[in-house]
Amino acid sequence: MLRAGTEGLEDSHIKKIFGDQGIQQAHQWQQTGRLEAFLEWKQKNRVQQSLFIRLTSQCQDPEALQKLKKRAPRQAALLEAASKLQSGLLCSWSLLQQEGFQDRSLLRSLEEKGFVTLELMDRLRNPLANRIDGGLCLSLEPAQKAALDKILPQIRKGLFGEHLLFGVTGSGKTEVYFQAAAEAIGLGKQVLYLVPEISLVPQLAAKAADWFGDEVAVLHSNLTDGQRFDEWRRIDQGSAKIVFGPRSALFAPFHDLGMIILDEEHENTYKQSEPEPRYDARDAARILARAYGAVLVRGSATPDLGTFFRGKTGKLTISHLPSRIQGRSMPPIRWIDMNREMREGRPYPVSQPLLEALKETIAKGEQAILLMNRRGFHTYILCRDCGRSIECPRCSIAMTFHRSSGQMKCHYCDYETRLPGRCPHCGSSALQYMGTGTERVVDFIAQRLPEAKILRMDMDSTRSIGSHTEILRDFQSGKANILVGTQMVAKGFDFAKVTLAGILHIDGVLNLPDYQSSERAFQLMVQTAGRSGRGDWPGQVMVQSFFPQNPLFRAVESYDYEGFYEHEMALRRALGYPPATRLARILVSAYDEEAAAQRIETILQHCRKALGPNADSVTWLGPCKAPLERIKNRWRYHLILVSGSLAPLRRSLEAARLLAATFGDEPRVILDMEPRSLL
Ligand SMILES: [Zn+2]
Numbered sequence: 001m002l003r004a005g006t007e008g009l010e011d012s013h014i015k016k017i018f019g020d021q022g023i024q025q026a027h028q029w030q031q032t033g034r035l036e037a038f039l040e041w042k043q044k045n046r047v048q049q050s051l052f053i054r055l056t057s058q059c060q061d062p063e064a065l066q067k068l069k070k071r072a073p074r075q076a077a078l079l080e081a082a083s084k085l086q087s088g089l090l091c092s093w094s095l096l097q098q099e100g101f102q103d104r105s106l107l108r109s110l111e112e113k114g115f116v117t118l119e120l121m122d123r124l125r126n127p128l129a130n131r132i133d134g135g136l137c138l139s140l141e142p143a144q145k146a147a148l149d150k151i152l153p154q155i156r157k158g159l160f161g162e163h164l165l166f167g168v169t170g171s172g173k174t175e176v177y178f179q180a181a182a183e184a185i186g187l188g189k190q191v192l193y194l195v196p197e198i199s200l201v202p203q204l205a206a207k208a209a210d211w212f213g214d215e216v217a218v219l220h221s222n223l224t225d226g227q228r229f230d231e232w233r234r235i236d237q238g239s240a241k242i243v244f245g246p247r248s249a250l251f252a253p254f255h256d257l258g259m260i261i262l263d264e265e266h267e268n269t270y271k272q273s274e275p276e277p278r279y280d281a282r283d284a285a286r287i288l289a290r291a292y293g294a295v296l297v298r299g300s301a302t303p304d305l306g307t308f309f310r311g312k313t314g315k316l317t318i319s320h321l322p323s324r325i326q327g328r329s330m331p332p333i334r335w336i337d338m339n340r341e342m343r344e345g346r347p348y349p350v351s352q353p354l355l356e357a358l359k360e361t362i363a364k365g366e367q368a369i370l371l372m373n374r375r376g377f378h379t380y381i382l383c384r385d386c387g388r389s390i391e392c393p394r395c396s397i398a399m400t401f402h403r404s405s406g407q408m409k410c411h412y413c414d415y416e417t418r419l420p421g422r423c424p425h426c427g428s429s430a431l432q433y434m435g436t437g438t439e440r441v442v443d444f445i446a447q448r449l450p451e452a453k454i455l456r457m458d459m460d461s462t463r464s465i466g467s468h469t470e471i472l473r474d475f476q477s478g479k480a481n482i483l484v485g486t487q488m489v490a491k492g493f494d495f496a497k498v499t500l501a502g503i504l505h506i507d508g509v510l511n512l513p514d515y516q517s518s519e520r521a522f523q524l525m526v527q528t529a530g531r532s533g534r535g536d537w538p539g540q541v542m543v544q545s546f547f548p549q550n551p552l553f554r555a556v557e558s559y560d561y562e563g564f565y566e567h568e569m570a571l572r573r574a575l576g577y578p579p580a581t582r583l584a585r586i587l588v589s590a591y592d593e594e595a596a597a598q599r600i601e602t603i604l605q606h607c608r609k610a611l612g613p614n615a616d617s618v619t620w621l622g623p624c625k626a627p628l629e630r631i632k633n634r635w636r637y638h639l640i641l642v643s644g645s646l647a648p649l650r651r652s653l654e655a656a657r658l659l660a661a662t663f664g665d666e667p668r669v670i671l672d673m674e675p676r677s678l679l
């Protein structure tokens with residue numbers, strides 16, 4: 001921490017470490033350069049002290065601030081960042097360094113002017129002790145406190161309980177998690193903090209390190225084997241108290257779990273669909289929590305419909321955090337009618353109003369996030385003579401054109417090939433590039449706004465280890481002002497400077513042939529909107545659609561989750577879909593289409609027979625071709641089972657499993673309880 005240079009040391013700091021007598025000696029050392037080495041040595045031996053900035057009352061004086069802004073803008077910027085990151089009146093220098101502030105001389109100037117005092121403090125080893133002396137305790141808003149008051153007693157008693165923190169984006173769910181985690185850790189227990197996506201781990205773990213110091217561990221697939229081994233051992237030995245990771249972190253060797261957190265619990269990445277074992281980490285977490293007598297806390301601004309349904313039927317406790325912290329408001333949402341834009345010959349795929357908003361945002365030094373839920377450049381190639389698109393030879397899927405590689409790619413089997421000169425169906429050369437992916441959006445904006453610095457985050461740009469983190473770090477540090485990406489960008493990130501969120505193609509999500517498509521679209525819109533205006537500057541949101549009159553959008557623009565829930569539940573009930581019912585899926589895939597069709601029929605008859613007189617308690621949908629009828633040369637047929645209870649579904653899948661075992665390797669049979677995709 002103090003390696004930044006001995007010239008940055010103040011007498012008061014030296015006194016804190018060495019005492020009164022030490023000052024003279026330390027000065028000598030400082031002049032000969034030995035002090036820096038000494039402090040570094042101590043650092044290695046894990047005497048962990050951190051530099052903190054304490055804001056004085058002068059920071060409340062608008063005139064003084066105004067003057068500072070004019071005369072010393074860099075100092076003013078640092079002060080502003082510190083006041084945003086502070087806990088109590090303290091902000092750690094390491095936190096500011098993460099925000100990109102490196103120049104410590106700014107601190108000294110601010111101290112001289114009376115805006116701050118600088119303090120060295122021991123880094124927190126025991127979060128509970130810290131919580132009691134209140135040093136770094138965040139002041140909670142009443143709704144946050146009310147939620148904690150429900151969770152803490154159960155943690156203290158070591159009783160299983162399930163909670164949902166239903167809080168709008170930016171309502172301070174993380175602070176509630178951390179306070180509750182500190183309680184569990186103070187009781188000598190461990191805490192598991194699950195996230196839907198590993199790219200969320202670095203930002204969260206850094207925040208957690210400020211609270212819990214060395215007791216933080218991370219587990220995810222981007223670690224080297226050695227790193228993973230070490231983290232695993234620290235968990236096993238109990239020195240890691242709070243563990244961050246995706247669904248697989250459930251299998252870490254915990255001793256005594258006191259709490260499991262399921263952050264952004266609506267995300268379907270919690271379900272492992274491929275390969276086996278097919279499990280939903282949300283259900284597994286509940287079972288694990290029950291076994292340990294731990295508390296399970298789920299959190300989301302847009303809870304999974306099934307979770308909210310369980311809350312409404314009394315199976316879990318809902319705590320509502322209805323507003324953003326510090327009185328910040330939710331950003332207003334504006335719909336852009338793409339029909340009109342097209343009729344008037346205005347720009348596409350990024351509309352004129354959105355382009356203008358981007359331009360303004362950049363000019364103000366703020367940032368924007370754009371969601372385009374498809375990757376590649378053009379998403380299909382159409383023949384103007386026969387009207388067919390070029391499909392992957394192995395899958396019933398249109399191939400996507402990637403300009404970066406100059407190839408056509410299948411997003412289901414990764415098959416790649418050169419662009420054909422002619423239509424493979426009719427031989428015509430009248431091929432037309434259609435549809436838009438992330439690559440084309442970046443290209444389009446770069447041409448129209450040459451001043452924009454754009455980053456792209458999708459599966460193609462994040463293939464290598466660490467690339468996620470790198471993109472996010474570059475965006476956070478302001479190296480770019482626009483982040484374009486697939487749904488990855490909608491997931492729980494917290495960038496204070498983002499004031500504009502744009503959604504380019506929500507129609508594509510709404511049109512998916514899946515009973516959950518409205519829920520997905522609602523979540524995606526509200527979550528993306530939630531990235532905007534989290535800092536001190538008000539945010540705005542723009543959504544492009546060819547159907548702006550869609551009634552779903554009315555619930556989105558008022559951030560009315562409960563209104564959406566009631567409407568969607570009525571539909572699901574009427575159609576007999578979950579969460580009012582339970583669902584299972586049996587899928588058969590084979591190279592021979594006839595074999596797939598026959599086997600799924602055999603399975604249906606077998607399941608019905610196994611259920612005997614109870615066969616009528618299940619609604620059997622199909623068998624029929626799956627919406628994605630062929631992937632990697634395999635024909636896919638499926639059967640969907642719907643029932644009011646799980647028991648007959650379990651029995652059917654078990655019967656299907658036993659029968660499938662007699663098939664050998666071919667055809668493949670996939671059994672999926674409560675599937676998250678029916679494609
Ligand atoms: Zn053709």
Ligand SMILES: [Zn+2]
Pocket residue numbers: 392393394395397410411412413414415632
């Ligand atoms: Zn393919």
